[in-house]
Amino acid sequence: MFPQGIRELRERLKKAGYICDEEIVLTVYLALKLNKPLLIEGAPGVGKTEMGKALSRALEAGLIRLQCYEGLDENKALYEWNYQKQLIRIQLSRELQQEELNESDLFSEDYLLERPLLKAIRSENKKVLLIDEVDKCDHEFEAFLFEVLSDYQVSIPELGTVEARNIPIVVLTSNSERELSDALRRRCIYLYLDYPTVEREVAIINHQLPEAGEKLSSNVARAVEYLRNDGRIQKKPSIAETLDWVRALVEMDRERLTSSLINETLNLFLKSRNDQRTFKEEIGAPQMMEQIN
């Protein structure tokens, strides 16, 4: 399962549909070898979450995903007691006048609901644990998280300490909406993902949509790069949006970009009214075509 070297990891990621630079592969490889969580930051849509998924496919390890959000707590991330089942058990024992219930009868594994973190720790096989958008969770949960990630063990008061059967491969992603604590950062190998270069994006398009053709892929990759470098555009097109755009153009049976085609398909790569207005009034499709040709 574990890649023997950087080259093998790169090949496996490519097979899993993730095409990236050598430096990214190397950083991921180091995180795997050093058994450290991988913290990925970068603008939305550069492939942070996809890295976690691709890694799971590349290493043939199951993916367990924990989507972070405001208010996420231990009960939703680690474990919870199935209290409905426990109440029924209490009621049943009362109704049926069974022998007295002990606390340990109720707080046993039968009543334990495993949430993603516990599932990843107790899994028989190595898993990829994707903790997505960790910047969206609260400070308290973040503090709890780095305790779990440093020892790979959790303490359940009623059951005792649960140690990891297999240390999961942990991938954390963040959009930097909130500054993460230094303590969490220190426990991770850090990777900053930037938008891909034109060549890399062409390779991604060709890999995902081989029917697009060289000309169209190159046109779209250049157009998207042009927009990403323009300071007036606030929401830069992501890789997924690039692919959606190409997919639509392929469906429309187009082989290359034109000014009118850009205007017709504007909604596919610019997703805010302000950006669309800026594009139409200040940038313009003909000017963009001039730049990308």
Next chain:
Amino acid sequence: MTRDLLEEHLVYFTYLLRKQGVKAGTAELQDALQALHLIDPSDERSFKTALRGALIKKPAEREIFEKTFNHYFVADWKKQQQLEHGRKQENKYQEQQQMAEKELQFKGESLDLSREEKEVYSALSTGDQDKLKDFIRETEQGKKVDYSFKPVLENLVKSSLRYWKNQVSQVPQRPEPVTGDPAWDWMLCSPEGASEGNSLANTDFKDISSEDIPQAVALARKMSLRLAKMLSRRYRSTRKKKILNVRGTLRENISYGGYLARLKYSYKRARKPRLLVLGDVSGSMQRYSGLVMTFIYGLSWAIKEIECFIFAEEISRVTSHFKKGLSFEEVMQQLGDHASWGKGTCLYHALERISADYHSLLTPRTVAVIISDTRTTSLDRSLEAFRQFQNKVKEVYWFTPLPGEEWENYRSVREFERLTTMLPCRRLTDLERVFSKKIG
């Protein structure tokens, strides 16, 4: 490179990073060493990537890493050459400072001038330096001019240098002592290898060229939006108005057989502060007001309870301009027609008008942010108006674009600093850091 030598270099490299604010401790250093054993250290790209992954943990640290790496891990002869260049720059700088001390003397004693004032003197042409020296000499020779006249002369020279500061195009500035070795400080402060985004964020507003302004505006907007999202997501526990947590309560009471013996409460979201921003758009703030407005524009997008005023000789409430969903350029166009831009400052008038006409905005939940260089007419009256204004709000933060080392030189800054928290806002990073730490 032997293992010992590699470790030695790595330790010093990490030390340099740490001195520049990168939080790389012993654990990170160990990770870096382990990582180097897993790669081919003779491959520069792998070597750099391994160190970056292990030592750098924040986007903002990447530029520091790149720069330091590019200067540190070069051929030995090149590094020595660069360090030698740094040493020469330091020596030249020290000579200029000594020269200024020697030339600007009154009755054989050096004038008490700040480092920056001496820097301005060094940047003057020989002719202008001579004029200043002649002025001191003539003053010295005046009738009834004794040693007690020195503070008066110092003030005159300081005013003259303040004037020249805005006239001289390039004032030689020494880098902040960071690493403990001036040669390294000079080397690391060179603009080589800095990425545009981060370097703009760290550039003094007054040094941003007009071509870079659209880029800086976009960056300010991005930073303020990020900050605004952060401000809107703070939670705090409260003892008042608790909300019953049904799930938590059931779970807590299972051990009591399902009887509700103990209640559990959920947290309540803390109310965001109401922000009241007062931007000084007078002549002395000209270079700063535009970018500060950009920052406020970004904040106004995400924070509902924000009130904005601009002031100089008059004050105007401009909140509505920010709330119309207009583009920044449109907002600035509308604000540009305002008569106050570029005039003098009358702070007491602004504060008194707000207290009288907009008193409903001044509540115990209001956090006021004043962005001004403190230069105002009628300082004493302004101080009194400020005291009264301060009593009506929760907190006042004062952002000033004046360099920290100059604060002592201005009575207005000294007086206001006694009353409130004075914060620097010369760079976009200053604004972001201070807003997130103090107001968030």
